[in-house]
Amino acid sequence: MVTGETELTAQHIVWDWNGTLLADNDAVLAAVNRVCVDFGRAGGPITLDEWRAVFSRPIVQCYERLLGRTLSTADWARLDALYHDEYRKLLHTCRLAQGVPDLLRDWRVGGRTQSLLSMWFHHELVPLVTEFGIAELFGRIDGLRASTGGGSKAEHLAEHLAEQGLKPGDVVLIGDVVDDAHAADQVGAACVLVSTGVMNRPALEATGVPVVDTLTEAVGLLTR
Structure with missing residues (x-):
């Protein structure tokens, strides 16, 4: 199912990683529940639907709602x-x-370009993408170079495009969270969101960008 404005054209895709190209929901949920146990959250393990309902950025505020407490700088570092x-x-x-990877290969064979921009740590992202055998399909791979995550993606996207000499109007970002849509909007790029990650569909649809259930549908919007 596709919702939102669907008149899109693009010569370049910027792919998100976690929850988009990488199906990692089970690992994410297990990690969140590890935090819940350590911080003494009552009520037992949370489900994926519960995490999707509470997930937002800034991520520290998301955890404060989940844990029902204010987090100090030390708390956040431990979490x-x-x-x-x-x-x-x-x-x-x-x-x-x-x-994946067929969609990536087909896009490239079609004479168009693509890159990968993730908020996962750069020094871990590149070996992981390489291990999956898809690194050569991207013109550029950028991950988070800071020591902790949770910030906005917009500034990273702007730098990512500038490094490749790309015009935002030629670019679509495919991601799985509201922050992806906001980042694209701030730099002037288009965006398609997939409902495969850690945010619920109503939150994604509220951005007004196209929302789809699969990556095949996402790329299909660009190849009609």
Whole structure:
């Protein structure tokens, strides 16, 4: 099912990684529940639907709502470490999303270009993408170069496009969270969101950009 404005053209796709090209919801949920246990959240493990309902950015505020408490700088540092330690333990269980890498290869064969922009740590992202055998399909791969995550994607997207000499009007960002739509809007690029990640569909649809259920549908909007 496709919702939102669907008149899109693009010569270049900027792909998001987590929840978009990488199907990692199970690992994310396990990591979130590890945080919940360590911080003494009552009520038992949360489900994916519950996490999708509460998820938002800034991510620290999302966790404050989830845990029912204000987080100090020290709390956030501990939470961030707990989450990423658990996530890394399960990263080997994650797989590429349905349709990948065929969709990436077909887009490239069609004479168009693509790149990867993620808020996952750059020094871990590049080896992981390489391990999956798809690194050569991207003209550029950029991950987070800071020591902790949770910030806005807009400034990273602007730099990512500038480094490639791309005009925003020729670009569509395909991602899975509201922040992807906001980042694209701030730099003047188009956006398509997939409902495969950590945000519920109503939140995605509220952005006004096209929302689809699969990557095949997302690319299909650009190849009609």
